[in-house]
Structure formats: structure tokens, C-alpha cells
Amino acid sequence: MLSQQLIQSPVFRGISAEEMELILEKIQYRIRKYQKGDMVAFREDRCENLMIVLKGSVKGEMLDPSGKTIKIEDIMAPYPIASAFLFGQKNQFPVNVTANADVEIFFLDKQSVIELFQDNKVFLVNYLNSISNRSQFLAQKLLFLSFKTIKGKLANFILKQAAPDKDKIELPKSQAEMAQFFGVTRPSFARSLKEMEQEGMIEVNRREIKIINRQSLIRLMQQ
Numbered sequence: 001m002l003s004q005q006l007i008q009s010p011v012f013r014g015i016s017a018e019e020m021e022l023i024l025e026k027i028q029y030r031i032r033k034y035q036k037g038d039m040v041a042f043r044e045d046r047c048e049n050l051m052i053v054l055k056g057s058v059k060g061e062m063l064d065p066s067g068k069t070i071k072i073e074d075i076m077a078p079y080p081i082a083s084a085f086l087f088g089q090k091n092q093f094p095v096n097v098t099a100n101a102d103v104e105i106f107f108l109d110k111q112s113v114i115e116l117f118q119d120n121k122v123f124l125v126n127y128l129n130s131i132s133n134r135s136q137f138l139a140q141k142l143l144f145l146s147f148k149t150i151k152g153k154l155a156n157f158i159l160k161q162a163a164p165d166k167d168k169i170e171l172p173k174s175q176a177e178m179a180q181f182f183g184v185t186r187p188s189f190a191r192s193l194k195e196m197e198q199e200g201m202i203e204v205n206r207r208e209i210k211i212i213n214r215q216s217l218i219r220l221m222q223q
Contacts, residue, residue, distance in 0.1 A: 002024065002031075002054075002106075003017045003020035003021045003024060004017055005054050005077070005078055005106075006020055006024075006052065006054075006078070006106065007020050008078040009052050009078040009079065009080065010078075010079060010080070010126060010129070010130050010133075011050070011052070011080055011083065011123065011126045011127050011130050012123065012126065013126055014122045014126065015120070015122055015123065023116070023120070027108060027112045027115075027116070028108075028109065028112060029106060029107060029108045029109075029112070030106075030107045031054065031104055031105065031106055031107070032104070032105050032107060033102070033103070033104050033105075034058075034099040034102070034103045034104075034105070035099060035102055035103075036099055036100065036101045036102060037098065037099060038098070038099045038103075039096065039097070039098055039099075040058055040081070040097040040098060040099060040103070040105065041081075041082075041093045041096070041097040042093065042096055043062065043092075043093055043094065043095055043096050044092045044093065045092060045093045046091065046092060047082050047085040047086050047091045047092060047093055048086075048091070048109065048110050049086070049107040049108060049109050049110065050080060050083060050086060050107070050108040050109075050110075050113050051080060051081040051082065051083075051105050051106065051107055051108075052078060052079070052080050052081070052105065052106040052108075053075055053076060053077040053078060053079055053080075053081065053103065053104075053105055053106075054077055054078065054104040054105060054106050055077055055102070055103060055104040056076075056077060056099065056100060056101045056102050056103035056104065057074050057075060057076040057077065057100045057101065057103065058074070058075050058081065058097050058098060058099055058100060058103060058105075059071060059072075059073070059074050059075070059097070059098055059100055060072040060073050060074075060075065060094075060095040060096070060097055061095055061096050061098065062094070062095045062096065068183060069183070070183035071180050071181055071183065072095050073137070074100065075097075080130060081097060081105070082094070082097070083127065083130050083131050083134060084130075084131040084134045084135055084138075086110055086113065087110075094138075113127075148223070149192075149220075149223065150182060150184055150188060150189065150192040151192050151195070151196060151220050152220050152221055152223060153182055154182075154192055154193065154196065154220075155196075155201075155217040155218070155220035155221050156221050158202065158209055158211065158217060159211075159214070159217055159218070159221070162211055166211075167210060167211045167214075168208060168209065168210045168211070169208070169209050169211075170207050170208050170209075171207040171208075171209065174207075175189055175190055175193075196220075199216070200212055200213055200216070201213045201216045201217055201220075202217075
């Protein structure tokens with residue numbers, strides 16, 4: 001069962017269940033369980049294990065300078081947690097990690113990870129791809145957080161989802177969840193969306209957003 005779960009993870013993808021069983025016989029690992037709301041890791045805790053979500057999901061959150069909690073992302077099974085921070089001079093968690101529901105997490109210590117790098121090329125390449133993808137995601141997130149207004153963030157989000165060849169997008173989550181993602185209250189999020197519609201930039205039909213004036217959205221991002 002464990003081997004089947006792990007080979008679904010990006011860092012073990014391409015490794016057969018039989019090979020995974022052999023790997024598990026050679027390495028020292030542990031599995032921990034958490035309940036909803038439990039703190040899995042605090043920001044600036046030492047990151048000394050490769051952690052993979054086996055069941056459920058966790059969320060990464062950070063505080064902005066005003067003390068407001070900003071949700072960075074949800075990490076669901078079977079993805080790793082903070083794999084990019086296992087190495088480096090300051091290998092600390094960049095955010096607080098909290099269980100969204102009942103969660104099971106696989107822990108593999110840093111030395112075992114290094115040994116696997118040496119013994120298994122597929123794992124090595126997968127891991128490098130994983131941390132590269134995470135670095136790119138965090139870079140985009142920092143760009144997103146750099147926008148000063150909710151409208152600027154919304155404009156960036158809409159244009160990024162639409163790409164140059166689309167004029168419609170569908171919000172992937174409810175307005176309450178999107179507001180949490182943006183780090184604002186739901187009324188503030190809804191008000192900004194409504195104002196952009198009244199100003200002729202977009203049309204909103206429940207979760208569907210149609211771009212009416214692309215240049216106005218671009219100008220919002222530049223403010």
C-alpha cells in the first residue's frame with residue numbers, strides 16, 4: 001500500500017511498485033498522522049526531512065507586515081512539502097504548514113535522500129524537477145503579492161488564466177476561497193470584482209469572467 005502511494009508522488013514517479021518496495025527495505029522512514037488544524041511545521045523550523053503527503057492535504061500560510069495571514073497554497077497527496085528547502089545554507093520552512101483535515105505524512109531524513117540521489121537516477125531527476133517547479137511557483141507568487149491593490153491582483157490573475165488567446169476564464173474556487181487565496185476578506189474581494197465590472201473591464205457571471213477591456217486590466221497591473 002505504501003509503495004503504491006509513494007510512486008504516485010512526483011519525486012518517485014517512474015519507479016515501479018516492486019522497485020519502491022526494495023527502496024523501502026533499505027531506508028529509514030516514518031509516517032506521522034495529524035488532525036485538522038494541527039501545526040505540521042512552523043515558519044523557520046529546520047527542514048531536515050523529505051516530507052510527502054500520503055493522505056489529506058496541508059496548507060502553507062505566512063504573515064504579511066501588517067500581521068494578516070496570507071494563504072500561499074494547498075498541498076495535497078501525494079505531493080512533497082517544502083522539498084526545495086531541504087538543502088541550502090538556510091534550510092528552514094518558509095511558511096507555517098497546517099493540516100487541512102486528517103493527514104498522513106511520510107518522512108525521509110536528509111541523509112537517506114542523499115543516498116537515494118546516488119543510487120537512483122530517476123529519483124534524482126524527479127527531485128530536481130520538483131524543486132525547480134516549486135521555485136517557479138514561488139517566484140510567481142511573490143510577483144502576485146507585489147501588486148498593491150486587490151484590483152491589481154485580480155487583473156494579474158485574470159490575464160494569467162486567460163492567456164493571450166482567451167477572453168473568458170472560470171474561477172477555480174468560490175469567492176470565499178479566492179478571497180483567502182488573495183489574503184483579503186470576502187466582501188473586499190467581491191467589491192473589487194464588482195467595481196471592475198462597473199468600470200467596463202470585465203463581465204461576471206457567477207464563476208465565469210469575461211474580459212471586456214484587456215488594456216484596462218494591464219493598466220491596473222502597472223499602478
